[in-house]
Structures are given as structure tokens and as C-alpha cells.
Amino acid sequence: MTKLKNVLIVEDDEWVAEQHVRVLETAGYRAEFVANALAAIESVDSHLPDVIVLDLLLTGQNAFALLHELRSHADLASIPVIICTNSADALVDEDLAVYGVRQVLDKTTMQPNDLIAAVKKALLS
């Protein structure tokens, strides 16, 4: 039996997070969400996710605090990260690549399938 891939969603709007979970579970992934960077770090420490889907503007510490934390540890640095944000137009992909960000999704234009495709691509790379 194939082990389901784990996706950790870091998103402080729980309805958006539930939407991501719904879409990913429909596609056969195991998905869970946390609301902030600190909870994400705790979650990553307890069980390594295969992919992280990360909102940029979070309550408390922002996404970059989590990205820095992930890059600081050899076992975490290789976890692929997908940024899913309303501010995609303000981001430069090259700047984010150093943080392990594989793709940026624009919440305002993405289709539900785009999230599935991004996770699939991140797992393959």
C-alpha cells in the first residue's frame, strides 16, 4: 500500500486552510493545517511533511521567520515550499528560491487544480 504524502498548510484564515485541505485530500494527499509560524515549526518537529504550502502574511511571525527556520536545519532545508498568497504580484521568484520556495501561487487567480499540480511538481523535483 502506498504511503500518502503529507502536506502541511500554514494559513491563518481557517476557511482558506480548510479549502486547501479539501482540495488536496480529494487528490489523495494527507493534509493538515496550522495557523501560524510557531505552530508550523512544532508540527514540522513532530512529523516531517513532504511539502509545505505557506501563506505569506501570518498572524504573529510572518512566513519568512518559518522559511529562515527551515533553512537553518539540514533535515528541514530540503522540504519543498509552495507560497500561496494574495500578494504574489509583489514577489520575485528568484528572491524566494534561496528559501526553498518552488512555486508561488496567486490566491486571487489560481484554480483548485493549480494547488494539486504545484504539490505534485514539488514532490517530483
Next chain:
Amino acid sequence: MQGSEGQFGLNKEGLLESDLSFVVTAAHELKSPLALVRQLGLSLEAGIISSSDEQAKLLRQIVLTSERALRLTTDLARSSRLEDSLFELEPLNPQQICEEVAHELTPLYKAKGREIRVASRYRPLLAVANRDLLRRVVLNFGDNALHYAGDAPVELRAGSIRGGEAVRIGVRDFGPAVPADMWRRVQSSLGSDKQPLHARPQSSGLGLMVAGQFANAMNGRIGASRHRDGATFYIDMNASTQLILL
């Protein structure tokens, strides 16, 4: 819009830079609810939700998210007309305003699994304020608290301050402690005309600025205090002397 042409430059379309900044901020803050409504609608359209209970839940989320966005757009429209309008100030019972706001926000809180309540008080208070503007300020704080609240209920409380000269309505959330850097940005947004785009995540930055403008129009002021386990956002208004005369 606050500021003057002396402080802000005009662009080629003749708009004040401060106006442009305001428009950009407003557009940014409206993106979140609109994007969510769109995503939920796409899921329903794609038919990936088979359970009728789940479909009803998503439809409810669409309605509540739209209402939240509409509150923000109405506030923005109102704030842009503040200087042209005269707002009637009248003696109001702040406890009643708290009850009205709690009643209006209860469906949204329930849908998010949270609770909003009003602290009871025995002695009546009267504040001098405009009913609509005051309601909008407290609604704004209530919306904001929902996002930052933990599991404990958000509490609206009306009270007398400064020896009875003023009345305060506070909205207390019991969320995680606000980090110091974020708190500095909040404090800055409470007292400044120019609002940084990302003063706080979600929709509180613009909402606070608009709430501040509404408070000014009623000769009141807004503020915030940080607690170990959350924060209180409040509005202070002059107390009415009518109660003393009774």
C-alpha cells in the same frame, strides 16, 4: 483623506500620493475575502463537494465572507465622505451598541466556532456619539478580534473612564500575546495618517485607520492595550451629561 498637497506629491493623473496609497491598501485588503469567495465558488462549481451538509457550509461561508467584505467597502465609502458630511451626535447607550454588534457578528463567530459576548453592567451609561459610526467602529474591532481570538470568547465591554467624563467601549480578545514588533506597527497605525500596507495581516490595518477616522468625526479616539493573553481595542467618547441631570 487626511494630509495636504504640501505634504504629498501629485501624480500625473492629479491624484495625491496619499490617495493612491489608500487605494492600494484598500484594494489589497479586499483581495482576501474576494479570493476566498472565488475559491469556495470554484469548489462548488467543480462538484468536488458531494455532501449536502458540506455544500451548505460552504455557501454559508460565502455569504458571511461577502458580508464581511461589504462591511469594509461600506466603511471605506463612508470614510471618504466624512469631511463633506455632518454627523449628528446624540446621547447613546453604549451597552445597547455592544448588544447590537454582538448580535450582528454572532453568525460569523458561530461559523468560525467562536463566541462573542457582552459584559453585563447594572448602571446605565450615555455616550455622545453617532449611532452608525460608533456601530461601525465596534463592528470593526469585533471583526478584527475574531481573527486574533483564541478559544475563549471575545468580550465587548462598556465602561466609564476619567471620572465619568468619558465612556469607553472595549473589545477584548484572548488570543496569543501580540509580538512586540507587530504591536509597534499597530500602535503606529492607530496614531498615524499613513497606514503601512502590511501593518497587520488580514484586514485589520485599514479597518483600524477607518475606525480612527470615524472616532475623530465623533470627537472620540481609538486605542489599544496589550495583555499577556490577548489585546483590547477600544474607542473613547465623551460622556453625556444628560444622565447626571436625570
